[in-house]
Amino acid sequence: MNSLLTLAGTTLLGGGSATYDQWEDRIPGFGVLQNFLKTWLKVDITTLLTVAALLGAASSGAQSIQDTVFKLYWWIIRFLTASISVAGNDRLNREVLNWLGAHVLAGRGTRILTAKSETVQTDAWHWRQIQERNDYHHEKRVPVQYLPTFGITWFIHDRNIFMVRRIMTNSSHTSWSNRGPDEFSGAPEGTEPLVIMCLGRSVDPIKRFLHVCRDFGDKQREAFVTVRANKHQVHYDEAWDTTILRPLRPLETVHFDEKTKSELVADISNYLDYNTRKFYNGRGIPYRRGYLLHGPPGTGKTSLSLALAGKFGLELYLLHVPSVNGDQSLEKLFTALPPRCIVLLEDIDAVGIKRNAKGDEDEDGDSDEDDEEARFRDRSSRGACTLSGLLNVLDGVASQEGRIVFMTSNHAEKLDKALVRPGRVDRMIFLGNISQRSSELMFLRMYAREGDGPAPAPIGEKTVDPLSEEELERLAREFATKIPDNVFTPAQLQGYLLNYRGSPVDAAANIAPWAKEEQQLMEEAKERARKAAEQKKAKKRAAKLKALAKAASHVRVNDIDSESEYEKLARKMKREDARRAAKSQGKEDEDADQVSGDGEHAEVSQKSKETEQGVNGTKKTVNGVNGANNGVNGVNGANGVNGKSSSGKNGVKKGATRTTNGVVNGLINGELGEVESEAED
Numbered sequence: 001m002n003s004l005l006t007l008a009g010t011t012l013l014g015g016g017s018a019t020y021d022q023w024e025d026r027i028p029g030f031g032v033l034q035n036f037l038k039t040w041l042k043v044d045i046t047t048l049l050t051v052a053a054l055l056g057a058a059s060s061g062a063q064s065i066q067d068t069v070f071k072l073y074w075w076i077i078r079f080l081t082a083s084i085s086v087a088g089n090d091r092l093n094r095e096v097l098n099w100l101g102a103h104v105l106a107g108r109g110t111r112i113l114t115a116k117s118e119t120v121q122t123d124a125w126h127w128r129q130i131q132e133r134n135d136y137h138h139e140k141r142v143p144v145q146y147l148p149t150f151g152i153t154w155f156i157h158d159r160n161i162f163m164v165r166r167i168m169t170n171s172s173h174t175s176w177s178n179r180g181p182d183e184f185s186g187a188p189e190g191t192e193p194l195v196i197m198c199l200g201r202s203v204d205p206i207k208r209f210l211h212v213c214r215d216f217g218d219k220q221r222e223a224f225v226t227v228r229a230n231k232h233q234v235h236y237d238e239a240w241d242t243t244i245l246r247p248l249r250p251l252e253t254v255h256f257d258e259k260t261k262s263e264l265v266a267d268i269s270n271y272l273d274y275n276t277r278k279f280y281n282g283r284g285i286p287y288r289r290g291y292l293l294h295g296p297p298g299t300g301k302t303s304l305s306l307a308l309a310g311k312f313g314l315e316l317y318l319l320h321v322p323s324v325n326g327d328q329s330l331e332k333l334f335t336a337l338p339p340r341c342i343v344l345l346e347d348i349d350a351v352g353i354k355r356n357a358k359g360d361e362d363e364d365g366d367s368d369e370d371d372e373e374a375r376f377r378d379r380s381s382r383g384a385c386t387l388s389g390l391l392n393v394l395d396g397v398a399s400q401e402g403r404i405v406f407m408t409s410n411h412a413e414k415l416d417k418a419l420v421r422p423g424r425v426d427r428m429i430f431l432g433n434i435s436q437r438s439s440e441l442m443f444l445r446m447y448a449r450e451g452d453g454p455a456p457a458p459i460g461e462k463t464v465d466p467l468s469e470e471e472l473e474r475l476a477r478e479f480a481t482k483i484p485d486n487v488f489t490p491a492q493l494q495g496y497l498l499n500y501r502g503s504p505v506d507a508a509a510n511i512a513p514w515a516k517e518e519q520q521l522m523e524e525a526k527e528r529a530r531k532a533a534e535q536k537k538a539k540k541r542a543a544k545l546k547a548l549a550k551a552a553s554h555v556r557v558n559d560i561d562s563e564s565e566y567e568k569l570a571r572k573m574k575r576e577d578a579r580r581a582a583k584s585q586g587k588e589d590e591d592a593d594q595v596s597g598d599g600e601h602a603e604v605s606q607k608s609k610e611t612e613q614g615v616n617g618t619k620k621t622v623n624g625v626n627g628a629n630n631g632v633n634g635v636n637g638a639n640g641v642n643g644k645s646s647s648g649k650n651g652v653k654k655g656a657t658r659t660t661n662g663v664v665n666g667l668i669n670g671e672l673g674e675v676e677s678e679a680e681d
């Protein structure tokens with residue numbers, strides 16, 4: 001470029017012909033082009049090139065002047081100010097912006113701002129972006145929040161001059177070709193880094209300022225609980241990408257045994273205490289705490305977790321384990337937890353986190369779950385988390401320290417023992433049906449005065465005059481005495497009270513008939529459930545007997561007490577099966593010779609006779625259902641009906657069960673009809 005510039009200068013001063021050779025040197029073919037243009041267009045290319053080169057020189061000169069000024073500016077800034085930068089995804093970033101929005105922009109009439117209301121779910125490519133939901137604001141339209149846009153916002157705080165620079169990132173820039181100022185070229189997405197500068201040579205004023213912003217953030221959060229969840233996108237990594245702000249729920253509004261409640265609160269306070277942490281660390285005990293909240297649906301397990309998160313000012317990380325993509329994702333989510341938080345694992349008894357694929361069965365071998373439902377759940381759990389994956393995140397090596405885990409379950413008795421052992425579950429808290437005392441408290445809470453007046457009545461009903469405190473307490477006591485102790489769930493009672501939310505007098509007056517009717521409905525539902533369970537049990541028992549009968553036609557299971565013996569017998573049965581098939585084709589003798597080639601034939605014949613005798617014996621046992629139980633254990637094992645190995649001599653060892661499963665099933669093919677009819681008889 002410089003040589004072209006010199007050439008242009010020489011051309012301008014000395015005339016075209018003097019520099020012709022030099023142009024030709026630098027641009028090959030220059031002469032031909034020049035002659036062509038001169039002849040046909042009457043244009044002198046050397047003059048044109050000279051002008052262009054000079055213009056380029058002027059512009060690059062301006063650019064370098066601009067660069068120098070820019071450098072000088074930043075040099076002065078760096079010299080005169082101290083600065084601290086904050087990453088875009090840091091909570092502090094949002095806290096600083098919120099502080100600026102509330103204290104600087106609102107009062108000063110800043111002319112260039114960015115506005116924020118609510119993020120909408122779209123199916124566009126950026127659908128994975130962080131979602132925030134505010135359950136705290138109940139207005140139809142979320143209030144608009146005004147925040148600083150890109151560029152510098154300056155202000156005076158604590159007698160220091162501050163400048164906060166919000167930096168545009170690639171993702172917040174809408175168009176690369178747009179050359180306008182940043183604030184007119186795009187809108188911040190909330191992930192832009194901030195640089196906080198303060199005039200002076202010390203960062204202390206900035207640190208103090210950041211502290212103020214954090215306090216402001218804490219104060220704002222006091223009114224609600226921050227719930228974080230993940231969106232469960234199949235093809236994406238799991239992340240805590242959804243934030244929900246829930247109104248604070250006072251612990252007093254969750255009614256259950258008062259003693260248990262205060263013990264629980266004391267236990268958590270004790271755990272969160274700094275000295276407890278030191279104690280745990282000093283003794284090499286993992287600093288974690290786990291609680292299992294169990295009881296029927298609608299007894300307040302979720303409500304209690306939320307209330308405790310609010311009480312202790314902790315964020316609640318909500319996770320539905322069966323929806324997580326797999327163990328790796330679960331681990332990722334747990335690794336991303338902050339050191340102090342509550343993790344709520346809901347419905348922990350759901351399928352997918354049981355040790356075996358089909359789920360555990362009851363003592364009698366019957367599962368309470370409906371077959372269809374179990375099958376559905378089994379399908380839906382495929383590829384999801386395993387129990388060992390869950391156990392691992394709860395107290396494996398990589399498990400986060402300092403957090404509190406709440407697990408909720410409607411069937412605590414079905415949970416794997418490893419899951420509820422101390423260290424994973426330190427306390428089990430039962431939330432049962434509502435007591436009379438809790439009903440009284442719920443009544444009082446429902447009709448407590450709000451400010452100076454009564455609780456607002458439903459639309460269309462007139463608000464009754466507020467009752468005096470004594471009158472309300474008297475009504476509450478009367479109300480409670482009409483409710484049977486520990487029969488209804490708190491959710492049921494809350495539903496009833498909501499129907500009378502404008503009138504405590506009516507609520508107290510109508511509770512007795514409601515309780516009677518509700519109890520009757522519950523009895524009927526229970527009876528229906530009992531009958532359905534009985535039918536299901538009978539169906540299962542019939543299926544089991546059928547399976548037993550099938551196997552019994554070939555095996556006398558009580559004779560089998562070791563794996564090798566079982567395998568031997570299975571081999572013999574296979575040969576016997578082959579012989580039977582050959583017999584039916586009229587070639588029994590030749591095939592029998594072939595099969596007995598290994599020298600075991602004599603033994604086989606003897607044993608197969610025994611087996612057949614055994615079959616008869618077992619068939620008889622089948623008919624007398626109860627007597628069959630000994631055999632059932634073994635044969636169930638052989639057919640994979642139960643999947644469990646029975647201990648003791650009568651049982652079939654697990655390994656043998658697996659090995660021979662297919663063989664026995666294969667043998668019974670073709671003879672099913674005959675055995676079935678016998679079993680049914």
Ligand SMILES: Nc1ncnc2c1ncn2[C@@H]1O[C@H](COP(=O)(O)OP(=O)(O)OP(=O)(O)O)[C@@H](O)[C@H]1O
Pocket residue numbers: 253254255256296297298299300301302303304408410490491492494
């Ligand atoms: N002990 C309780 N005290 C006050 N309100 C309760 C209580 N239990 C339940 N409720 C009310 O019932 C509703 C359901 O409660 P919640 O979801 O906490 O029950 P849950 O035990 O978690 O139910 P599930 O097992 O079905 O998840 C909520 O509106 C809650 O206010």
